[in-house]
Amino acid sequence: MIHSTALISPKAQLGRNVKVGPFTVIHDDVVVGDETVIDGHCEIGYPTALAQGAALIIGARSLIRSHSIFYQGSRFGDGLVTGHRVTVREKTSAGEGLQIGTLSDIQGHCEIGNFVRTHSNVHIGQKSKIHDFVWLFPYVVLTNDPHPPSNVCVGCEIQKFAVVATMSVVLPGVTVGEGALVAAHSSVSKDVLPHTVVGGSPAKFLCEASKIKLRDGSGQSAYPWTQHFTRGYPESVIKEWLEANGNQNA
Amino acid sequence: MIHSTALISPKAQLGRNVKVGPFTVIHDDVVVGDETVIDGHCEIGYPTALAQGAALIIGARSLIRSHSIFYQGSRFGDGLVTGHRVTVREKTSAGEGLQIGTLSDIQGHCEIGNFVRTHSNVHIGQKSKIHDFVWLFPYVVLTNDPHPPSNVCVGCEIQKFAVVATMSVVLPGVTVGEGALVAAHSSVSKDVLPHTVVGGSPAKFLCEASKIKLRDGSGQSAYPWTQHFTRGYPESVIKEWLEANGNQNA
């Protein structure tokens, strides 16, 4: 289960049936849950004084793909799945079912809810706050310094079910409301109201999210996306969504 | 030729004079052509059920630079050259002479012609279709979901000799016509006519491509770029271009 070329600290605590791939390094302050798979060429529990001695905790049934780096001092619920070459720094905490896309970079000191998903190459600045069921698409950046460089750090807040599309920047301290959509290639300088669509640079109100129709010939609204997209979420979560959407539509 | 620390599956089929660098892993379902070089720290033929058992096939005289990851189930013609840390997923097929820049990410299920070149950090979404001699510059993203997240996947199409410049996004289902140029930092939401230049967010028609002059004092048009740029293409290809451009200019 542990490849012979992997270098595992005797102080690391690995659960039952954990697999570790070739050339992966696991440092001292690491706790890995049962049934988790860590691919090759990773570095897990990268030591940093900034973690103030806290361990890296990775939940059960997780999958960390190759060439990824996790610092000491962050904590992830069960069912974490990453692409390749992700970087996660210290003092971030995430709920269950987080998916982090290839090359994404979470800078630390972030609070991340349950079942959040980032696509490839997403950059999440320090002190970002991301609620349950949020989606961040490729090359999205959440910033935090209102006048760089400075010592002021004001993270963004992305609320439940909100979606930030490809190559958009969310400026420091901005809140993207529940169920809102930021269109691709936008720069968001003001708070986004729940269930609205904004776009452009600087981003402006475009329409209510419910006005966007699915391009599948159904005539159905594309938002809330939970009405038509459920791939990979647990049955219990999907059931809750169905009920909420049913009540809303009733 | 095979470094002593490389881990090569006995089921992988390596051609004559293939070189493999240190700490590289080559999995079962891999076929590599003669004279190909695979640098160190790579993972080649990364297993995935989504490949449905298909092998990864890499042509002869290819060069895969270090820290790259290729999934099982894609197929590349001869003379593939990659930068470092590229990622290529399953069920993509490419012709000969593909160049993939450092950190670029091809998401799978793409059709790529001959002599396509991407610069660094290009992201090619699933089901993209890229014709011969296309150029994609740094941080270009080809998207595919018209209302993310959804189950609708409409890839972009980039036609022959077209160029997409730095940090532009092509939105789902858009076709960029033959010989067209998308200016840097644009967001392309509508089809682009052949041999035109578009730019901005959303991208608008700027001029005919032939109006752009080379900044080398020659007074020559910069497009079609085949009139002045031939570096690294085979003699036979360059000869065809010369004839086509000659006929056009006559």
Added chain:
Amino acid sequence: MIHSTALISPKAQLGRNVKVGPFTVIHDDVVVGDETVIDGHCEIGYPTALAQGAALIIGARSLIRSHSIFYQGSRFGDGLVTGHRVTVREKTSAGEGLQIGTLSDIQGHCEIGNFVRTHSNVHIGQKSKIHDFVWLFPYVVLTNDPHPPSNVCVGCEIQKFAVVATMSVVLPGVTVGEGALVAAHSSVSKDVLPHTVVGGSPAKFLCEASKIKLRDGSGQSAYPWTQHFTRGYPESVIKEWLEANGNQNA
């Protein structure tokens, strides 16, 4: 100090107390200064004919984080610090105290001054010229080809103390003046005057840099940033800044 799995060429010259992590490869033409730390999974001195035999020279007291790649033929002063997975090509030369963020890519033939800092995922095109104390934030790209693809290469110039914010592109040959600020998500097509702020796509003059106030309740100007941000710079440098700012304010 040298991990037993690291592969170090006997021709490489490592200074006193140099540390090298697991699975790192160090090639022939490499000179590393005293007390420098090179993490695991790196490739240092990647051979290239383009370096024309020149060595890679890395100053003393440097830190190169894991999975990084440095080509043969570039030269860095003391105190270089990198994030993870940086790529640096041949014939770049940098002064002391350079910081390169995770995933950043320096394409070679660049001139970089002292105490320059790039955040994550910055792409610096060939022949860029970057002066002392410059800051480049995430996903910034410095370009160099005015009509891609071509053989014309006109690098950007970023002057002292200038700041380019997140996801901005600087177009070929553009000079960003001393102490100027390029706002996030901009595309800079014209020279930027010293001590001004530009933004948008294409970027336009927004205000004098001194008009931007710190959002810390102090009422102080955010620029020049040296008035309030000194983290990690040497005492001697900070003292010079204090004197310069004092004289300016007097």
